[in-house]
Amino acid sequence: xxxxxxxxxxxxxxxxxxxxxxxxxxxxxxxxxxxxxxxxxxxxxxxxxxxxxxxxxxxxxxxxxxxxxxxxxxxxxxxxxxxxxxxxxxxxxxxxxxxxxxxxxxxxxxxxxxxxxxxxxxxxxxxxxxxxxxxxxxxxxxxxxxxxxxxxxxxxxxxxxxxxxxxxxxxxxxxxxxxxxxxxxxxxxxxxxxxxxxxxxxxxxxxxxxxxxxxxxxxxxxxxxxxxxxxxxxxxxxxxxxxxxxxxxxxxxxxxxxxxxxxxxxxxxxxxxxxxxxxxxxxxxxxxxxxxxxxxxxxxxxxxxxxxxxxxxxxxxxxxxxxxxxxxxxxxxxxxxxxxxxxxxxxxxxxxxxxxxxxxxxxxxxxxxxxxxxxxxxxxxxxxxxxxxxxxxxxxxxxxxxxxxxxxxxxxxxxxxxxxxxxxxxxxxxxxxxxxxxxxxxxxxxxxxxxxxxxxxxxxxxxxxxxxxxxxxxxxxxxxxxxxxxxxxxxxxxxxxxxxxxxxxxxxxxxxxxxxxxxxxxxxxxxxxxxxxxxxxxxxxxxxxxxxxxxxxxxxxxxxxxxxxxxxxxxxxxxxxxxxxxxxxxxxxxxxxxxx
Ligand code: GTP
Ligand code: SPV
Ligand code: MN
Numbered sequence: 001x002x003x004x005x006x007x008x009x010x011x012x013x014x015x016x017x018x019x020x021x022x023x024x025x026x027x028x029x030x031x032x033x034x035x036x037x038x039x040x041x042x043x044x045x046x047x048x049x050x051x052x053x054x055x056x057x058x059x060x061x062x063x064x065x066x067x068x069x070x071x072x073x074x075x076x077x078x079x080x081x082x083x084x085x086x087x088x089x090x091x092x093x094x095x096x097x098x099x100x101x102x103x104x105x106x107x108x109x110x111x112x113x114x115x116x117x118x119x120x121x122x123x124x125x126x127x128x129x130x131x132x133x134x135x136x137x138x139x140x141x142x143x144x145x146x147x148x149x150x151x152x153x154x155x156x157x158x159x160x161x162x163x164x165x166x167x168x169x170x171x172x173x174x175x176x177x178x179x180x181x182x183x184x185x186x187x188x189x190x191x192x193x194x195x196x197x198x199x200x201x202x203x204x205x206x207x208x209x210x211x212x213x214x215x216x217x218x219x220x221x222x223x224x225x226x227x228x229x230x231x232x233x234x235x236x237x238x239x240x241x242x243x244x245x246x247x248x249x250x251x252x253x254x255x256x257x258x259x260x261x262x263x264x265x266x267x268x269x270x271x272x273x274x275x276x277x278x279x280x281x282x283x284x285x286x287x288x289x290x291x292x293x294x295x296x297x298x299x300x301x302x303x304x305x306x307x308x309x310x311x312x313x314x315x316x317x318x319x320x321x322x323x324x325x326x327x328x329x330x331x332x333x334x335x336x337x338x339x340x341x342x343x344x345x346x347x348x349x350x351x352x353x354x355x356x357x358x359x360x361x362x363x364x365x366x367x368x369x370x371x372x373x374x375x376x377x378x379x380x381x382x383x384x385x386x387x388x389x390x391x392x393x394x395x396x397x398x399x400x401x402x403x404x405x406x407x408x409x410x411x412x413x414x415x416x417x418x419x420x421x422x423x424x425x426x427x428x429x430x431x432x433x434x435x436x437x438x439x440x441x442x443x444x445x446x447x448x449x450x451x452x453x454x455x456x457x458x459x460x461x462x463x464x465x466x467x468x469x470x471x472x473x474x475x476x477x478x479x480x481x482x483x484x485x486x487x488x489x490x491x492x493x494x495x496x497x498x499x500x501x502x503x504x505x506x507x508x509x510x511x512x513x514x515x516x517x518x519x520x521x522x523x524x525x526x527x528x529x530x531x532x533x534x535x536x537x538x539x540x541x542x543x544x545x546x547x548x549x550x551x552x553x554x555x556x557x558x559x560x561x562x563x564x565x566x567x568x569x570x571x572x573x574x575x576x577x578x579x580x581x582x583x584x585x586x587x588x589x590x591x592x593x594x595x596x
Pocket of ligand 3: 257259
């Protein structure tokens, strides 16, 4: 079949789409082109086909209705930051925290990699929308891929199909996304963004954020670039709703680095006492927030995604029953263990009964005596947001929710206290800019190394970090009525390396203090780093922590902070001249107020 015939059944007359697809078909040379309509029957046929080739494994339909397991290549289990590029016209625009290559050179290089990469394979064309299809804030994309796994995941994570295609034709604007698995060669793996061309190219991976191009690539890297130009923000943030016993409804957005607790906080279950008193927590999003200035001058947030791509290990009936419930129907599991006795899945800390007869994430025989992890530490579930028992009615509101507070946080064993509040917006932006966290299994490379990760956006900011900070500062004037900014750390450890704060549902105790501060209901200590609670200000009734232990994680050790100041200076110097002077002034203030 010649290329023209291959595109015969493409149901559009949009010239830009057709010209681009023609180019892609010529380059990648697929045997067949399939248009993804969004209809359930087509998706079901694809899942069946993938089960035939082993790409998907159908799980126990009584216990996990409509659920599947997928194993990615064992060298392809997380995002690859070292191979992720922002190809702006100049290197300066991408800034010192992004990999950069001249766009023309990168395109040449990629061309050789994509050449004939779909020969003997089928190319799928997925029109998708980030955000509600007809909402003014939605961004559309078309992802071309040779992976059924990508198609069926995109169908959960985004809104897809004919309806989106119609919207693209009307609006005439979309992000081009090209993904090819090629031969999964890790040495030639590239995740490349061309912000100025509104285009993404991904090759030699089949995993998560590398290939579900609507998520990190579009909704964060490309969107942050657009947001800077258009006066809005794309952030690596969960969004949750909190209603107190008086019925007051607040919304909070929180930025934590990958695998540092966003999904868990977004689906928090209040401690028993709080439940009895009438506290209610609902989830709007668990990973990405698009934030715009509302007519009232406040910041309003939407979740542009349609599902969750959550970390499996550690998710249990006890830690996150809402996430677990979301995975019971029409979910896809990636790189978890398989229980051969009942054809269900298992991962570390799911429960205390690991399968006696199972296969690990690589498909190798596994028993509890194996001494290895059954699931990969970055194994994931893909689940529909609407399956989450605590999903907020605001999830489907095009205008989103107004934010009362923005919370930053990371994994810090010692330095950062349980919670503190910034003095004002400018200081809050500083607090976000100095975020640091230990690395996790969500990225290929060493785990547990502290690195600076401003606003949890280090790997996701589509332009110069200094300009991004300036954009954050500018939002105060664009808005007028900005939320309060806080920082939390659930991960302080004792001398044995055990977490001191019980975390999970008990994090509502900290949220309660945060909201009291927002509404001016409680005093705070003014310290070198910002406003802090006294230990008695955090409710620990029926909580598994002593007052002394709580005091210990509210302590700010000036020595640690002195080390931190040195490391922040180094980081600001790396960002260079574009570091806003307001942030350098805040750093100087911090340094001068530490008791050394
Ligand atoms: P990404 O999907 O990679 O962006 O991760 P995330 O930020 O959504 O992290 P997630 O909520 O999936 O949590 C990651 C890990 O942190 C899991 O192993 C959780 O069990 C653990 N975790 C989450 N919240 C807490 C907490 O409050 N305390 C402690 N100690 N661990 C937590
Ligand atoms: C993250 O790493 O922040 C994730 C998973 O949410 S991925 O989609 O792979 O980026
Ligand atoms: Mn994430």
